[in-house]
Amino acid sequence: MKTAALVADLVTEFKTHGRIVIVGASLAGLRAAEALRDEGFNGSLTIIGDEKHEPYDRPPLSKQVLKGWVRADHTKLPRMRKVDAEWRLGVAATGLDRKTKQVRLANGDQVPFDRLLIATGVRSRPWFNPKEGALDGVFTLRTSDDSGRLQAALAAKPGRVLIVGAGFIGSEMASVCRELGLAVTVAERADAPLIGALGGVIGDIAAEMQRDFGVDLRTGVSVEALVGDVKGHVRRARLSDGTTLDVDVVVASLGSIRNTEWLEGAGLATGFWGVACDAGCRVFDINGVVTDSIFVAGDIARAPHVLYEYQFLALEHWDNAVLGGKVAGHNMVSLEADRRPHLPLPSFWSGQFGVNIKGVGVGPFGDEIVITQGSIKDRRFAAAYGRRGRIVAAVTFNHGKWLEYYGALIERSAPFPPPAPGYDQAGDMKPIPARFPDPRVPTGVPDVVLTGHDPNERGAEYRPKKRGPVGEVKRAA
Amino acid sequence: MTPKTAYAEADEVQNGMTPETAWAEAMKFENRANPYSFFDELRKTPVARVAKGTYAVTGYRELLALAHDPRVSSDISHSPLSAKPAAGAESPAGAEHMKAYGKEPSMILSDPPDHDRARRQAMRHFGPPHTPDLIPSMETDIRKLCNHMLDKAKGKTRIDVVQDYAYPVPVAVICKILGVPLEDEPTFHAWIHDMMAGIDLGPELATEEGKVRSEKAKASAAELTKYLAGLIDGFLRKPGQSMLSKMVNDDGPDGPMSPKEAASNATLLLVAGHDSTVNTISHCVLTVLRNPGSFELLRSRPGLIPGAIEEVLRVESAVQFFPSRSALADIEIAGTVIPKGAAVFLMYGAANRDPSRFPNPNHFDPERRDNEHFGWGSGIHTCFGGPLARLEVNVAFETFLHRVENPRLVVDPPPYRQSNVFRGPQHLFIDYDRIRD
Numbered sequence A: 001m002k003t004a005a006l007v008a009d010l011v012t013e014f015k016t017h018g019r020i021v022i023v024g025a026s027l028a029g030l031r032a033a034e035a036l037r038d039e040g041f042n043g044s045l046t047i048i049g050d051e052k053h054e055p056y057d058r059p060p061l062s063k064q065v066l067k068g069w070v071r072a073d074h075t076k077l078p079r080m081r082k083v084d085a086e087w088r089l090g091v092a093a094t095g096l097d098r099k100t101k102q103v104r105l106a107n108g109d110q111v112p113f114d115r116l117l118i119a120t121g122v123r124s125r126p127w128f129n130p131k132e133g134a135l136d137g138v139f140t141l142r143t144s145d146d147s148g149r150l151q152a153a154l155a156a157k158p159g160r161v162l163i164v165g166a167g168f169i170g171s172e173m174a175s176v177c178r179e180l181g182l183a184v185t186v187a188e189r190a191d192a193p194l195i196g197a198l199g200g201v202i203g204d205i206a207a208e209m210q211r212d213f214g215v216d217l218r219t220g221v222s223v224e225a226l227v228g229d230v231k232g233h234v235r236r237a238r239l240s241d242g243t244t245l246d247v248d249v250v251v252a253s254l255g256s257i258r259n260t261e262w263l264e265g266a267g268l269a270t271g272f273w274g275v276a277c278d279a280g281c282r283v284f285d286i287n288g289v290v291t292d293s294i295f296v297a298g299d300i301a302r303a304p305h306v307l308y309e310y311q312f313l314a315l316e317h318w319d320n321a322v323l324g325g326k327v328a329g330h331n332m333v334s335l336e337a338d339r340r341p342h343l344p345l346p347s348f349w350s351g352q353f354g355v356n357i358k359g360v361g362v363g364p365f366g367d368e369i370v371i372t373q374g375s376i377k378d379r380r381f382a383a384a385y386g387r388r389g390r391i392v393a394a395v396t397f398n399h400g401k402w403l404e405y406y407g408a409l410i411e412r413s414a415p416f417p418p419p420a421p422g423y424d425q426a427g428d429m430k431p432i433p434a435r436f437p438d439p440r441v442p443t444g445v446p447d448v449v450l451t452g453h454d455p456n457e458r459g460a461e462y463r464p465k466k467r468g469p470v471g472e473v474k475r476a477a
Numbered sequence B: 001m002t003p004k005t006a007y008a009e010a011d012e013v014q015n016g017m018t019p020e021t022a023w024a025e026a027m028k029f030e031n032r033a034n035p036y037s038f039f040d041e042l043r044k045t046p047v048a049r050v051a052k053g054t055y056a057v058t059g060y061r062e063l064l065a066l067a068h069d070p071r072v073s074s075d076i077s078h079s080p081l082s083a084k085p086a087a088g089a090e091s092p093a094g095a096e097h098m099k100a101y102g103k104e105p106s107m108i109l110s111d112p113p114d115h116d117r118a119r120r121q122a123m124r125h126f127g128p129p130h131t132p133d134l135i136p137s138m139e140t141d142i143r144k145l146c147n148h149m150l151d152k153a154k155g156k157t158r159i160d161v162v163q164d165y166a167y168p169v170p171v172a173v174i175c176k177i178l179g180v181p182l183e184d185e186p187t188f189h190a191w192i193h194d195m196m197a198g199i200d201l202g203p204e205l206a207t208e209e210g211k212v213r214s215e216k217a218k219a220s221a222a223e224l225t226k227y228l229a230g231l232i233d234g235f236l237r238k239p240g241q242s243m244l245s246k247m248v249n250d251d252g253p254d255g256p257m258s259p260k261e262a263a264s265n266a267t268l269l270l271v272a273g274h275d276s277t278v279n280t281i282s283h284c285v286l287t288v289l290r291n292p293g294s295f296e297l298l299r300s301r302p303g304l305i306p307g308a309i310e311e312v313l314r315v316e317s318a319v320q321f322f323p324s325r326s327a328l329a330d331i332e333i334a335g336t337v338i339p340k341g342a343a344v345f346l347m348y349g350a351a352n353r354d355p356s357r358f359p360n361p362n363h364f365d366p367e368r369r370d371n372e373h374f375g376w377g378s379g380i381h382t383c384f385g386g387p388l389a390r391l392e393v394n395v396a397f398e399t400f401l402h403r404v405e406n407p408r409l410v411v412d413p414p415p416y417r418q419s420n421v422f423r424g425p426q427h428l429f430i431d432y433d434r435i436r437d
Helices: A002-017 A027-038 A144-155 A168-179 A195-212 A318-332 A400-411 B003-014 B019-027 B036-042 B060-067 B095-101 B114-123 B139-152 B161-166 B168-178 B182-198 B208-237 B243-249 B259-272 B275-290 B294-300 B302-315 B386-403
Strands: A019-023 A044-049 A086-089 A093-097 A102-105 A110-112 A115-118 A122-124 A160-164 A183-188 A216-219 A223-228 A234-239 A244-246 A249-252 A256-258 A274-276 A282-284 A290-296 A301-304 A312-315 A347-352 A355-361 A368-375 A380-387 A390-397 A448-450 A460-463 A472-475 B047-051 B054-057 B158-160 B331-333 B336-338 B343-346 B429-431
Touching (some): A019 A027, A027 A044, A027 A318, A144 A249, A160 A168, A160 A244, A168 A347, A195 A368, A195 A390, A234 A249, A274 A282, A290 A318, A355 A400, B060 B343, B114 B243, B139 B386, B161 B168, B161 B386, B168 B182, B208 B243, B208 B259, B243 B259, B259 B275, B275 B294, B275 B302, B275 B386, B302 B386
Parallel strands (some): A019 A044, A019 A115, A115 A290, A160 A183, B054 B343
Antiparallel strands (some): A102 A110, A122 A256, A234 A244, A282 A290, A301 A312, A347 A355, A355 A390, A460 A472, B047 B054
16 A cells, blocks of 8 residues: 555656656647646646647648648647647757656757657658759658748649659649649659559559549659759659650659657667557667657557557558557556557548548558449449458548448458448459559558567668669568 | 436336337337437347337447448338338338438438439538538528527517527528528428428327328328429529529539439428427527526537537437438347348437446536537438538527526426427427527
8 A cells, every 4th residue: 555655646746746858749749748738747848849830730731732722831730728838849859868868959958858758750751862852843741841832833833743752642742733733743663653552453543543633644663863954943854764854843752751860879669660669659678678758659659559460550640640649648647557558540531633532451461452332433432451351451532431330340350351232332342452562662651551570670671772762671581 | 297207207117128118118209308218228238129120229339330331221212111011010110201201212311322422412502612601601691590589589588499499590591592482481381390290100100190190291291392393393494593403403523413303302401401400409408408507607608509519419319310221231230130121220319328438428518528429420321411500509509598598497398299200399488587689
């Protein structure tokens, strides 16, 4: 009883006088801060962000903002409550000293903490050739500043836009270009758009959508060089098939890089795929020992997931940031018995070419697909992914109201193929290969990645390529 | 009888009740004011066989799953409720009523792809992205109408909230949107009243009176659809700006809606476009007056009104269930197998009080969080007019809270309407000190 009382006192003491630092002032960091205050944490709370902006929402940046409907600086996140935090915005964290429990900032300040949340997320993978990347008219899209600049460039009616990489963001940008009446070429190294996340069967449908919308889609090619004019503005692109394109705007949409550099030397399990943690958001150290005072949430976290054979799952999804932030906040001020797991059923949405695409689960975990409901021709359908007779993911095109059903099936690893619907069947319900690219073949890095069982990714090695837009992941045999 | 006695009696009766009995009790007219204790009893088997070929779903999780299950059909022609009973066989309760919504199935009685197409054809002229301004543009009229009704209540100290406040506003609004002349209201009001009275799956259906109501409902539904078909015919000859006119003249990607289908959907939109709104406004007033302190709370903090309305919809769902659904395959759920062909009733009002989903479920908490109730349905048939209804109820409730001084219920529970599907007070008399300017 005595010990229990002591521990209870400690919790009260920590909630009153503790110091919590959140590094990363975006969606996960903000929701974690709100959760901490909801949990009755009244101690000091410091939120550090390298951007000067208050937390803002990113999904509109590739859609409504580029279309010119919403200003780039008008996507601030709604606040769920007052967080009463000290905001250190516009200054990046550059180091973590676990012995003295301090975060080092770019301006030399040291911020002490009792508990730390890592929520530094990801950044755009830059153009592989820095000189070419520095040309006027060459963009990446991740931040609201990026979006504002790109929107201005598109509003200036460029002759042709080249988008390199046909993942979700690249495809959404191509859609916006067409809606703005701009000529646009999309260059993708893989055989189809969205192939990393959704596989070749769906990728082919996405390709058709792009072409029907007037996108000049080129698959199986990479962009080898960008050429500028005398004023340093990009004017030409050279493709791997030997063709050249006259372009005024180039957007490199090559996936993301996890912002882990500042954690170098901290002895945490960090790497190419982010910061490894347990299902309760507690970070592992380099030896796979779980830490007590360091937590992680959002795009940068990778955690073992029960639905996917306990592989570490890295998720660049909006709701993963929200829910992960909340769970991290809760667990940072809770004792063992009250801790909660963050085991989200991954879900995402995208809007492109007049189609609302939504998904649940992890498609690339599967190897088969069956189109279950609706009509591919009308681009209104639902499809399920399976692996060894179990359903692992589903995707809908303009059919999102059905996702709930598939989500429930995935959560209980129901048999695949799922039972035939009673109406509006898409076909014969016969599974076919989903055609995901070999994970070892570098294409655009998908935004859901199963990263193996090892907290330290010892089986994986990242080697930047000299040429080509993305890095190579080589797995040990 | 005070509500307290009603609860106490129910408690005594329900021990050891079979699902069949609990269901029959919940559907009985005498229990219309408070069917919930019987729903609690029923929920002990979240998916239960309650009559021949009929399964009632009262658990939240189970309802959520079935509302999204593509093996559950809303096409009434698949349901045993619409089947001609075989000679000597007992027809499941409620048989003919659901056809009251018209012969050509409206969207609420259809499955994809027809449902999806019809909903798109109608939604183009009602909401975003094609018609984003229609609903917001109604706000001024709604506010004016609400104030007008309360102005009329000045100098009195008693009104019937249903007749004198809740009914006139939504009916005027839906008429304007659809293009139905408000002068015809006395005519169609009677038809709709009879129609709704016939949508009753309780044991009274089998009585002489019930059969008369049922016949009258069918006849009235036919009259109403005929009347609307006449209007639509006029719009085909002389197109106008109303929603019904646009539905049959539109040249959108799905083309115009066929006149027959438009007539069925017009019946649906006209009826559903005000009836449940009336019930919800009445239930808002009833609920706050039943719960001491909540009237003052909402009056002083109007920011809580939208959430409070959702809470009213949770505890007093205006559509308690919609009895068109049936199983197209054997469906195993929560330890029950719903056999192929059985009617499936998703009991929104019951699932909304599932204690495994909503803590303290019988308690009205205007500040309740995480309140994802089924008051608007769930899945592809989720309330089409919800955004309009939300606006109407918000303005009406806010105006009432703001202007009516010291309102008191005259009788509690108030007399209820016949239908156990579209559930709401027949009258709701309140006394008050005065109407503020």
